[in-house]
Amino acid sequence: MSHGSNSNDPSGGVVSTRTMEVAVAVALMIVGAVIMIASWRLGAGWSSSIGPQSGYFPFYVALIMFLASGATVVQQLLSRSKPSPSFIGRSELGMVLKVLIPVTIFVVLTIYIGIYISMALFIGFFMIWLGRYPWYKVLPVAVACPIAFFIVFELWFLVPLPKGPFEHWLGY
Numbered sequence: 001m002s003h004g005s006n007s008n009d010p011s012g013g014v015v016s017t018r019t020m021e022v023a024v025a026v027a028l029m030i031v032g033a034v035i036m037i038a039s040w041r042l043g044a045g046w047s048s049s050i051g052p053q054s055g056y057f058p059f060y061v062a063l064i065m066f067l068a069s070g071a072t073v074v075q076q077l078l079s080r081s082k083p084s085p086s087f088i089g090r091s092e093l094g095m096v097l098k099v100l101i102p103v104t105i106f107v108v109l110t111i112y113i114g115i116y117i118s119m120a121l122f123i124g125f126f127m128i129w130l131g132r133y134p135w136y137k138v139l140p141v142a143v144a145c146p147i148a149f150f151i152v153f154e155l156w157f158l159v160p161l162p163k164g165p166f167e168h169w170l171g172y
Contacts, residue, residue, distance in 0.1 A: 013086020018076050020087040025072040032066030035059070102126065114164025116146040 036044075039055030039062060047053055088096070102125060109118040124142035127133045153159045154172070163172060 013089050014093050015087050016084040017087045018079075018084035022073055022076050025069040025076070028069040029066050029073070032062040032069065035062035036066065098130065110162055112164065114167050115161045116150060117164055117166055119146045119149065 036059055039059035042055030042058075043053030044055040044059035045053050046056065102122065106118050106122040109121065120142045123145050124138050127138045127141060128135075149161070153161050
């Protein structure tokens with residue numbers, strides 16, 4: 001007996017494929033509507049003197065996206081004849097959350113303590129937690145990666161990345 005969920009089993013999953021398809025389609029319809037409204041405000045028509053206005057092409061691309069997503073919603077809501085397979089099982093969701101939660105923490109930490117310290121903590125955490133590496137392997141990598149990023153982005157490309165109090169204390 002397998003410990004993972006069968007993604008084709010409609011009873012063993014967290015959410016069905018049909019539910020996810022409807023949710024994504026509705027989200028894309030909202031994005032399409034927002035883009036259409038913004039494009040209309042810019043001017044989504046055709047001018048006889050300059051041709052297409054600045055919002056012309058984005059408006060129609062968003063309209064196509066809106067209509068295609070609407071068709072997906074209608075199709076999924078009308079196709080109730082057979083059970084929808086599971087979109088994701090519990091074990092797969094657990095694996096996704098093992099990455100999603102630390103990445104979210106990394107992003108939030110970047111806001112408050114800068115990208116370099118956050119990166120060192122993030123890399124070190126993952127190497128220890130998921131990779132099961134010993135400290136003597138983790139420490140050089142967790143320190144070297146932010147230093148390499150600093151050299152490449154800050155010194156060579158002159159692209160400033162978010163800094164925290166430690167970098168400001170060092171004068172950067």
